[in-house]
Amino acid sequence: MGEEFQASKPIYMQIVDRISQQIIRKELSPGDKLPSVRDMAVHAGVNPNTIQRTYQELERMEVVMSKRGQGTFVTQDExxxxxxxxxxxxxxxxxxxxxxxxxxxxxxxxxxxxxxxxxxxxx
Amino acid sequence: MIQAYKGLLTKDIKVMKNYYFLGMGLILLAVVGGGLLTKYFKEPNIMAAVMLMVLFAHIMYIPLFILASLNIEAKTQTWLHNPNSAALLLLSKLGSALVAYLFSICFTLLLAAAVYFLYPSAEFYTLIQGSLLTNTLYMSIAITFVTIYFAVWILFYWSFFHSLKNVSVAGALRWPILILFWIIQTIAGNYITSSKWFEKIISIGVIEADAKWLSIDLEVNQSSASIGMNPTVEISLVHGLIYTLLVIFLFYLSAWLIEKKVEV
Amino acid sequence: MIDFRSVSKKYGRHNGLSNISFSLEQGKIYGLLGPNGSGKSTALKLIAGLVSPTSGQVIVKGKEANRKAAADVIYLTEVDIFYPSFKIKDMIDYYDSQFQDFSVIKARELLDFMNLEEDRKIKNLSKGNRGRLKLVLALSRQASVLLLDEPFSGLDPMVRDSIVKGLLSYIDFEKQTVIIATHEIDEIEPLLDDVIALSDGEFLGMFNVEELREKEGLSIIEWMRRTFKE
Known part of the structure; x- marks a missing residue:
C-alpha cells in the first residue's frame, strides 16, 4: 500500500509536501504533467478526493497549473x-x-x- | 426477466448437480440390489416390486430437492441480495427441481421397461389391471402432481421457519411452533376433506373416467397420497381446482414471507 | 443519498442498533468503524434492504430500503458468497444474468488485474483469492452504492494492497458512494473521506478524516483509542 502518513497533519498537506520536494529535487521538471487524480490516488493508496484537494492546494500555491481537459502541469515560472x-x-x-x-x-x-x-x- | 430467470435456473441446476447424481446413484443402487435379490431367490417379482417402489419414491423427489437447494442458499447469504422478485427466485427453485425430477423419472421408467423385458413372467404385473404401459404412465403423472403439491408446502414451511428467526420470543421456539402449525394444518385438512359439504362441492363436475387402468386416487390429505386400486376413476374438476388454488396461494404466501419477513 | 432516521434494530431482546441517525452523500468513501458486534453489519444490511428496522427509516436514494434495493446497491457480506461447486466463470455468468448493471467486459478486466483465471474452481481458491474475487464481482457493477463488510479481515498485506488498489482504480468516485465496515482502521484511513463510529449499537460520532487531523491533530485510530478508553 501507499506510504505511511503522520497523524498530526492532514494527509492532503503531506502529499503537497511530497510533490513539492519532488519538484525541488527536479524529479518533476517545469512543464511536466502530474499523474491523473486517479493514478495518483492508486499510487499513494489514498482517497481521490484527498488528491483533488492536494492538486487544488498546489494550484493555489501556483506551483502547478491545470489546463482544461489536459491535466495538471508543473509551472514553468522559475x-x-x-x-x-x-x-x-x-x-x-x-x-x-x-x-x-x-x-x-x-x-x-x-x-x-x-x-x-x-x-x-x-x- | 426471462434472462434473469434463465440465469437463476442455470445457477440452481448447477448448484444441485451433485444431488441430482446422488439421486441417480440411489436409483441404480436399488436396481442393482433388486437384481441381486432376484437372482438369488429366483423371484422376478422382487425386481418388479423394487421398480414400483423407486417410482413411488419420486413423490418425495421435488420436496427434498428444493429443501436441499434452499439450505445451500441459507449458507451463502447471496441468494436474497438480488433485485428480482422472491416469486421469481422460488419459481426457479421449482423449475430446477422439476427438470431434475423429469430426468429422474424418465430414467426410472426406462429402467422399468428394461426390467419388464428381462422378467416378463412376474405375476406382479397382473396386480395392475388393464394396460401396463398406460397405467404406469398415468401413475407417473399422478406422482408428478403430488410431488409438486408437497414441494409447495416445503417452500411455505421453509419461508415460515426463516421468518420466525428474528421475532423476539418466537425465534427461540421455531421448531415447536412449526410442528404445532403442522398438526393444526393436518387436523384442519382432514376435517375439511372428510366433511359432507366438501364432498358435495367436489362432486360438482366429476368426470367418470371409464378406464380399467389402476385408478389413482388423487385424494391427497395434505400429508399423504393414497393410491387406491379401484377399477374406475373419478376425477373431480372442482377438487383439482381447489388444489391448484391452494398451490398458487401457498406459493405466493411463501414469496411474500421471503420478500417481507425473512432476514439474513 | 443514504439517510438513517432514528433507526433501531432489535434481534430478540438484543439491541442491534439503537436510535441512529446520520446521512451520507454521493461520491464519498465512508468508513463504518467500531469493534466487533458494534452494529456495523446490521447497518449495512439495513441499507441493502436485507434486514428491516424495528423502528425508524432507512432511506436509499429517496426510497425506503427494501430487498429490491439490490438493483442499486452492491453488498459484499463478510461470509462467503460463493456456491462451492462453481467456477469463477459460472459466478460471473450468474451475476451478469441477475444485475442489469453488471459488465462482463469490466469483470474480465478486473480478473486480469487481480490475476484470477476464469476456469478456476472457486472451492480451490485461497482465502485471499476469494477476497479478490468478491471485489471483482462488486466492481463489475455500476450501482451507486457499494457496501463492503470487513473486506480485509483475515487477509495478508499483499491481498489487502490489491484490494485497495482495485477499489481506487475501478470505483467511479464521482458517482459511487462506498461504505467500508471494518475494525481494522489503520491501513485504510487514507482511503476514507468520512468516518462513522459505532459502539454497542450506539452512534458515537461522524467526522471528516482530514478535519480531525487539522483541528485535533489526531488520526482516526488515535481518536478511537481515546474514545474507547473512556
Whole structure:
C-alpha cells in the first residue's frame, strides 16, 4: 500500500509536501504533467478526493497549473519554483532552529555545530 | 426477466448437480440390489416390486430437492441480495427441481421397461389391471402432481421457519411452533376433506373416467397420497381446482414471507 | 443519498442498533468503524434492504430500503458468497444474468488485474483469492452504492494492497458512494473521506478524516483509542 502518513497533519498537506520536494529535487521538471487524480490516488493508496484537494492546494500555491481537459502541469515560472524552494528551506530551518533553541544553543553554537556535523558526515 | 430467470435456473441446476447424481446413484443402487435379490431367490417379482417402489419414491423427489437447494442458499447469504422478485427466485427453485425430477423419472421408467423385458413372467404385473404401459404412465403423472403439491408446502414451511428467526420470543421456539402449525394444518385438512359439504362441492363436475387402468386416487390429505386400486376413476374438476388454488396461494404466501419477513 | 432516521434494530431482546441517525452523500468513501458486534453489519444490511428496522427509516436514494434495493446497491457480506461447486466463470455468468448493471467486459478486466483465471474452481481458491474475487464481482457493477463488510479481515498485506488498489482504480468516485465496515482502521484511513463510529449499537460520532487531523491533530485510530478508553 501507499506510504505511511503522520497523524498530526492532514494527509492532503503531506502529499503537497511530497510533490513539492519532488519538484525541488527536479524529479518533476517545469512543464511536466502530474499523474491523473486517479493514478495518483492508486499510487499513494489514498482517497481521490484527498488528491483533488492536494492538486487544488498546489494550484493555489501556483506551483502547478491545470489546463482544461489536459491535466495538471508543473509551472514553468522559475521565480515561483525558486520561491517554493526557499519557502521549504525556511520551513525546515525554522523548525531546526527552534528545536535547537529549546536546547539553549546560541546562534554561533548552532552554526559551529552544523559545520562540524557536516564535516563528520562527509568523511 | 426471462434472462434473469434463465440465469437463476442455470445457477440452481448447477448448484444441485451433485444431488441430482446422488439421486441417480440411489436409483441404480436399488436396481442393482433388486437384481441381486432376484437372482438369488429366483423371484422376478422382487425386481418388479423394487421398480414400483423407486417410482413411488419420486413423490418425495421435488420436496427434498428444493429443501436441499434452499439450505445451500441459507449458507451463502447471496441468494436474497438480488433485485428480482422472491416469486421469481422460488419459481426457479421449482423449475430446477422439476427438470431434475423429469430426468429422474424418465430414467426410472426406462429402467422399468428394461426390467419388464428381462422378467416378463412376474405375476406382479397382473396386480395392475388393464394396460401396463398406460397405467404406469398415468401413475407417473399422478406422482408428478403430488410431488409438486408437497414441494409447495416445503417452500411455505421453509419461508415460515426463516421468518420466525428474528421475532423476539418466537425465534427461540421455531421448531415447536412449526410442528404445532403442522398438526393444526393436518387436523384442519382432514376435517375439511372428510366433511359432507366438501364432498358435495367436489362432486360438482366429476368426470367418470371409464378406464380399467389402476385408478389413482388423487385424494391427497395434505400429508399423504393414497393410491387406491379401484377399477374406475373419478376425477373431480372442482377438487383439482381447489388444489391448484391452494398451490398458487401457498406459493405466493411463501414469496411474500421471503420478500417481507425473512432476514439474513 | 443514504439517510438513517432514528433507526433501531432489535434481534430478540438484543439491541442491534439503537436510535441512529446520520446521512451520507454521493461520491464519498465512508468508513463504518467500531469493534466487533458494534452494529456495523446490521447497518449495512439495513441499507441493502436485507434486514428491516424495528423502528425508524432507512432511506436509499429517496426510497425506503427494501430487498429490491439490490438493483442499486452492491453488498459484499463478510461470509462467503460463493456456491462451492462453481467456477469463477459460472459466478460471473450468474451475476451478469441477475444485475442489469453488471459488465462482463469490466469483470474480465478486473480478473486480469487481480490475476484470477476464469476456469478456476472457486472451492480451490485461497482465502485471499476469494477476497479478490468478491471485489471483482462488486466492481463489475455500476450501482451507486457499494457496501463492503470487513473486506480485509483475515487477509495478508499483499491481498489487502490489491484490494485497495482495485477499489481506487475501478470505483467511479464521482458517482459511487462506498461504505467500508471494518475494525481494522489503520491501513485504510487514507482511503476514507468520512468516518462513522459505532459502539454497542450506539452512534458515537461522524467526522471528516482530514478535519480531525487539522483541528485535533489526531488520526482516526488515535481518536478511537481515546474514545474507547473512556
Amino acid at each position: 521565480e515561483i519554483l525558486l520561491m517554493l524552494k526557499t519557502n521549504m528551506q525556511n520551513e525546515i530551518f525554522a523548525s531546526f532552529v527552534s528545536n535547537l533553541k529549546e536546547l539553549g544553543l546560541s546562534n554561533k553554537e548552532m552554526i559551529n555545530g552544523l559545520e562540524k556535523y557536516l564535516r563528520e558526515e562527509n568523511k
